[in-house]
Amino acid sequence: MKKSLIYVLLSTVLFSLMEIALKAAGNQFNPIQLNLIRFTLGGLVILPFAVAHLKKQRRRIKIADWKFFSLTGFLCVVISMTLYQLAIEYGEPAIVAVLFSCNPVFALIFAYLILHENVSRTDIISLVLSVIGLLVIVDPFKLTDPLGIFFAILAAATFGFYSIMSQAASLRVELDGVVMTSFTFIAGALELLVIILITKLPPVAAGMRSVSWLKPFAAIPILTNVNLPNLWILLFVGVAVTGGGFAFYFLALQEGGVTMASLVFFFKPVLSPIFAFFLIGENISLPTIIGVAIIIVSSLITLYGYRIDVKSSE
Numbered sequence: 001m002k003k004s005l006i007y008v009l010l011s012t013v014l015f016s017l018m019e020i021a022l023k024a025a026g027n028q029f030n031p032i033q034l035n036l037i038r039f040t041l042g043g044l045v046i047l048p049f050a051v052a053h054l055k056k057q058r059r060r061i062k063i064a065d066w067k068f069f070s071l072t073g074f075l076c077v078v079i080s081m082t083l084y085q086l087a088i089e090y091g092e093p094a095i096v097a098v099l100f101s102c103n104p105v106f107a108l109i110f111a112y113l114i115l116h117e118n119v120s121r122t123d124i125i126s127l128v129l130s131v132i133g134l135l136v137i138v139d140p141f142k143l144t145d146p147l148g149i150f151f152a153i154l155a156a157a158t159f160g161f162y163s164i165m166s167q168a169a170s171l172r173v174e175l176d177g178v179v180m181t182s183f184t185f186i187a188g189a190l191e192l193l194v195i196i197l198i199t200k201l202p203p204v205a206a207g208m209r210s211v212s213w214l215k216p217f218a219a220i221p222i223l224t225n226v227n228l229p230n231l232w233i234l235l236f237v238g239v240a241v242t243g244g245g246f247a248f249y250f251l252a253l254q255e256g257g258v259t260m261a262s263l264v265f266f267f268k269p270v271l272s273p274i275f276a277f278f279l280i281g282e283n284i285s286l287p288t289i290i291g292v293a294i295i296i297v298s299s300l301i302t303l304y305g306y307r308i309d310v311k312s313s314e
Helices: 002-016 018-025 031-057 065-090 093-100 103-115 121-138 146-173 177-199 202-209 212-217 231-261 263-280 286-313
Strands: none
Touching: 002 018, 002 231, 002 263, 018 231, 018 263, 031 065, 031 177, 031 231, 065 093, 065 146, 065 177, 093 121, 093 146, 093 263, 103 121, 103 146, 103 263, 121 263, 121 286, 146 177, 146 231, 177 202, 177 231, 202 212, 231 263, 263 286
């Protein structure tokens, strides 16, 4: 339990800095371009650790394994993270971050349907309280960006599905979270690169420019604004947040299961406003404080339930 909690803590801190880092990057990168760069860097940074894990297991990556990497890479990098970037494009980043943190709700549902994992009473109580806390923070009666909210919910649902499919694939091919994360990112980045190259074809680019909401994704750049002044933010987003954050998340998923790993996204809405307040001076509203308090209670219930499960299994 101690090891999984350390993974949860590290992943939470890194993920909670994501929106601040992206805000620091400003408008210098196309959102899909940034996705490509950060997941390429993330995958390559984790690769040496993945290779070390493979040597320890005396395991080699087979051609058949790439079918799973292609699936998880497509779900995570191409679909979920693209929807996440669209949500940020059309909505408020703070609200999107909170809504995306609902993905454990979807993950628990998919875990029950696909992996047939048991859902305890404490899991249900914790999830209900977490959703209530998230709704208090978002304040649905004052929402003005329905398109951004729609994309954020889709991103959360697809990420929850990706998490469970990655866990199922990991069990199927007998690869741990570090190996799965590295090769998933590399496969997803390659798939995204192919899509970007397609958007550069003149007929495709012209067709996308004729649709207002597709204009930002016509002829997507690859290396534009990748220079020395921007290098620090690219390294932080790609290496620390993407590589480290996701690796620790899936190690937590592997060590403690869906319930324990879901704490990452329950604590993220708690830490994100705090980091934003101290690092970029954003105010913390009263609904945010109330919602954060509810989420903390739900997380404590999850930890209590997990502790009971560990004791009963021992």
